[in-house]
Amino acid sequence: MDNKYKKEKRVTTIITNTVCGKKTQLCQNTINLDVDDIVLPTQILGSAIRNSHIEDSKIVDISNDFMLVNVTGEFEVHVWYEENDNTNVVKTYEQFSQDISIPVIEGVDYYSKKILPKLSRKPVSLGAMIINKCGCPTISIEVEYEIKIEITGEARLNVLCYLDEKECKCDNKKLDFCFDDDDDDHDD
Template identity: 25%
Template sequence: MSFLDKQYREVITRAVCGKGRKFTQATHTISPSHRPSSILGCWVINHLYNAKKISEDTVEINGSYDINVWYSFNDNTKTEVVTERITYCDYVPLSVKDEQCIGDDFDVVAKVVQQPNCLECSISKDDHKINVEVEREFIVQVIGDTKIYVKVAPKEYAHEEDDDEWDFELTDDELKDVNPNFFPHKD
């Protein structure tokens, strides 16, 4: 079959050329000002990230978030919140790749499946620091130019109708079915 045949057309379009997914668990060590007695709470906020394609089969996601740990110290008589900014770099392998993409102009779309959140927060036994275990998950799509071939319908199947040929006037039969009391009366 020749694609130069009159029955087919080459269409160049943007399409998803690659997909990937990455789940990450990481443990971060936080250094509080005081020796902690107990952990009262831990939360992760201010997540920011961006993604770019770095090779044929890998997307790189660079991001950051803040870890806030509320802890007690001085034998549980005082409390404080310690905040630490964490930066990370995740490499997402593309599990689905389309080898038919044209050129090098790619857009990368990264979506968070699981925002970074705290799984466990504990006081380290040896050095009196705080260990925070965090999880996060992304899916990525690489969008690029690709060529598709479509079959053209023969002229006898082509419709050349437009909206001007349609009659939108109400007939007398349609008007007799209209209920004039459809809307409630205002008092």
């Protein structure tokens, strides 16, 4: 079977954006909140974590097997506690920093890629307790959140294009794409 596109072949490069790597990681941090030296909390009544956001992300290290990305952010912590039959609230802004290891494809230049981090699960309190830290009453909270990272960048695809004989002679060259499964192109 004769194919009209077998007359002249050219390779065309298509540039497109693609996801080069991604990872979702569950993170847990313990936060210690100092309270007044005069106030001695007796019971934790509740806690809330609000206004969480990611501030920055950067590549820390690249090896043959993985890329280490550091993600930093902040959230607001509110804790209600009881002391001598009174209810008090302690509020603070806490920073977080997580190093996340992402598998890499060998030979790819990751410095030109774009890092897209997001909190796929907002921070929540797993529990709070009163501890004695160096003789001072401190409220300790266990926080859990999930970070999702995607690494995007340009990918170059080489596509074999066949030109029609009439189009090859013309000054106005138009590319006509054809994906041919015939093995006639291989030299034996």
